[in-house]
Amino acid sequence: MAKPVSLKVSIKLSNQIWEMAYKARLKEFDDVLEKDDIDISALKEISFHGIPDDQGKRALCWRLLLNYLPTERAKWKTDLMDQRSLYKQFIKEMIVIPGERESDGDVTFSDHPLSMNPDSEWQTFFKDNEVLLQIDKDVRRLCPDISFFQQPTEFPCTDIVNSDNVKRLHTRVQRQVLRCANVERKGLGITKIALSIKKANENYAPMAEGAEAHWEVVERILFLYAKLNPGQGYVQGMNEIVGPIYHAFACDPNEEFREFAEADCFFCFTNLMSEIRDFFIKSLDESENGINKMMNRMLAQLKNYDIDIWLRFQQLELRPQYYSFRWLTLLLSQEFPLPDVLRIWDSLFSDRDRFDFLIQVCCAMIIILRNQLIQGDFPSNLKLLQNFPPMDVQVILSKAVELSRQKIF
Template sequence: MAAYKARCKEFEDILSADEINLKLLKKYCFNGIPNENDHRALCWRLLLNYLPPQRCSWSEITNRKRELYRQFIEEMIINPGEYDGSADEGERVDVTFSDHPLNCNPDSLWQTYFKDNEVLLQIDKDVRRLCPEISFFQQPTEYPCKAVVHSGGAKRLHRRVQHSVLKSANVERKGLGVTRIALSVRKAPEDYAPLAEGAEAHWEVVERLLFLYAKLNPGQGYVQGMNEIIGPIYHAFACDPASEWREHAEADCFFAFTNLMGEIRDFFIKSLDEAESGINRLMNRLSEQLRNNDFVIYSRLQQQELYPQYYSFRWLTLLLSQEFPLPDVLRIWDSLFSDPDRFSFLIHICCGMIILLHEQLLTGDFPANVKLLQNFPPIDIQVVLNKAVELAGKSSNIYR
């Protein structure tokens, strides 16, 4: 307990300085950011290069970035024919004389609208499945987007896509009589319901974040799985104990996520799979490390033709965000974001995960081992991280 309190004090000292010592901050964050006073959101803002080390410039930078994000919402979420704020209050903007839904002109607002909705449909499905084991993303945010409130909800994206309702027929046979078929209608458990006007659930905020990212990055667009990357960042920012930071979680998250994607975006671009920074190269590095540290298991998996592509593609592209509960993911990312070699430590964690399953993998056949690796069993995350540190040749003195 005394050591834990000392670490909390060290974080307080580092983060209260006029100029943050980033090298020292990374050293402490690598060993885990204490939950006491919950400095994770501020640390991640620094580690993801949203905030510079100089505290005196924070106000100017955040004001500028948040205003820029507000402009993104106003200019890029287009609803043709609806009030856009440029006309007098209450007046509707009628674009039908120059534009209409059947207009094939590439410059048509309607064509942009329909094209955007194709992307939005996938985003909407994905964000409704975010962390179903916790209720956070279904809960209302304290700070619904002002653009949404002022536009009468016109900026709420979920309205633009329709979900088909799941129907199932239950066949029941009673004795020798006629078979009774009962048609039931049910909603998928992950289909989070939108909130009433004037309120927004956290998943709706994440939906808008991903939609704007896709609009601003047309060369990459939205790729399924990005929701699992942005989710933990937004959760950390939206749970910041300081209301002055929590109020701007959406805008701050957008730029932090954009910076992170700038580092890992090659994982999501199929044409770069074979590049030095591509996902195949990363899987090869994992295979090489496993061979160097547990040749028995490496040989076993090779013999079974159970290659890293079968299990580690998701581990690596999503930074292990789907393999562990959210609190463990946050802890893992403390180390990933603060590691000087950035995502080299991800390889050590993944290799450690495999080695820790040595006995099970040694006795399992191909189907059993695939299932085991694709559904990693519950484990103390500290055990995994300690193993990763051992593989990385660093100090094993890691704290929660």
């Protein structure tokens, strides 16, 4: 009769099997990423099932999946140098206090704080500060359940922290009471709907001279984005989109990539926003990629996947605007802890149909809670959907994959 395997031996064997499988997965990524011309389809296929954090693979894959890095490795060095140099130029040109530019004469002679000239730098400065006030509030409450964004970056922007002529952005606006909140569309942007229970013990205070907190870096990224995209500007909720990208890049084990996390994040965020910008513009709500169309598609697919839940929602008049607006607009970044958000985004960025898979994930979240939702009333169901219960995100993603095989066109 064979001896029973002890628990200690069983755990050791399980760990060895897991380690072998993980090494095989790392090699799978290496085989794709180390080619002279990267097959982006192959990269999407393996990234869809999750990208390892080791050796900065997630950060590198996201740069490729968000169309920042070209597939030809030979072009990386030149392209990165050009883009990072361009971002540095943005900082020099757009984060300037009127009257502090170097000039041969007195700039205030023709331009002063009371000038009504539309070309006045002072007029631009005051308008920028209105946008900056909202950005400053939002970035100070980024991921309040972790302390990362409150910690100092090891690569502060020297053109800002060591300059006597350029003030840091947070000094241009008054700090107000900050509370983390869920979000919903109101007017042209996103606004509070309910206070979140997430709280941070640490303080989102600016660093001492010569240093910067990560939230200060994100503030600069969003401010520059707003300046460069005046037709759209900054909309509340964009902070939740840029946050996970910056976190992935700023935690890259590769020091060179980590040093330029800010510039790389800016361009990846810009590329991502070009794909989901319709979510943030009310006049485009009914467009093909608008948020109303997305919510209607989600509800139509839910009806086909599980008619009982759909009927219950109809009976309760539980409209998708009450819960899925935030899910879709912010790519689920407020529904899960950051590590789970990063994992979900691996799949979203790798989706060949881009954000079609986002709809499947939302449907999976609802179907997983079907028993509670069918039995619940309007208040309890709304609370459940607006505060999705903690669970293994892989369970949700597996269910979403299962649903995607039944995709409805």
